[in-house]
Amino acid sequence: MVKYEPHKWNKNKHITHSHNCYSYFLNKISPVEELRCKAIEKKIGSTNKCKTPQPGYFDGLNPTLYKQTRKVRTENGFRYKCSNVLPRLRKDNKNIKYLGKSRKAFREKCPENMYKGALATTGPNSWKHSDYHFYRQDENEYWSHKDGKNPAKNFDAKNKKIVDPYLADRNYKNNKYTDFCGYFCIPDDENRKNMSSVNNTKTRKTKKRQSKKLKTKKSQTRKNK
Numbered sequence: 001m002v003k004y005e006p007h008k009w010n011k012n013k014h015i016t017h018s019h020n021c022y023s024y025f026l027n028k029i030s031p032v033e034e035l036r037c038k039a040i041e042k043k044i045g046s047t048n049k050c051k052t053p054q055p056g057y058f059d060g061l062n063p064t065l066y067k068q069t070r071k072v073r074t075e076n077g078f079r080y081k082c083s084n085v086l087p088r089l090r091k092d093n094k095n096i097k098y099l100g101k102s103r104k105a106f107r108e109k110c111p112e113n114m115y116k117g118a119l120a121t122t123g124p125n126s127w128k129h130s131d132y133h134f135y136r137q138d139e140n141e142y143w144s145h146k147d148g149k150n151p152a153k154n155f156d157a158k159n160k161k162i163v164d165p166y167l168a169d170r171n172y173k174n175n176k177y178t179d180f181c182g183y184f185c186i187p188d189d190e191n192r193k194n195m196s197s198v199n200n201t202k203t204r205k206t207k208k209r210q211s212k213k214l215k216t217k218k219s220q221t222r223k224n225k
Helices: 021-025 031-044 063-070 082-092 103-107 124-129 201-224
Strands: 097-100 114-121 132-137 143-146 179-187
Touching: 021 132, 021 143, 082 114, 082 179, 097 103, 103 179
Parallel strands: none
Antiparallel strands: 097 179, 114 132, 114 179, 132 143
């Protein structure tokens, strides 16, 4: 399991403002994201515009879906929900195991060299502030999280220590994470986890080209036979 070490996330503003709940859930501090944040600060004189990793960006969202997620929220438009965040997480991180959201899943122990995480999203009534939020369990058995560009912490919306994200108060001032998506087992090894603040559409296009080439080769092989 991972140690609760908030100072690693909170003492350096370039890390604090370029890492969010997703990176904290992955327990992954990226020097690349830190440098990107420094470059933005140098350009505009502030770290407020630093980008943070988003589920699906590492694998690459298609341009249409990417534009939808960046639009101003409308009542009938795109909103984050368990059914669209979970697939993005899986595409970025195939080594993460989804346990489900039952009480059995909460009690289930992760294999050695893995630790537990959880995910919740805002509900339909919070479309103006549609968002997702990740948590992780630390070796002290309490859960902690990092709300966007805010400092990492181990207490909920009522300032109580988190024993279980499902039972924790998730009703924050701007975001009410009413929809609980479930628990996960996450590898300790940093090299087995992926994230990006930039949508890797090039990676997605390359994969498609490679897939087409492979299909063409297989087709030619069949014809030659």
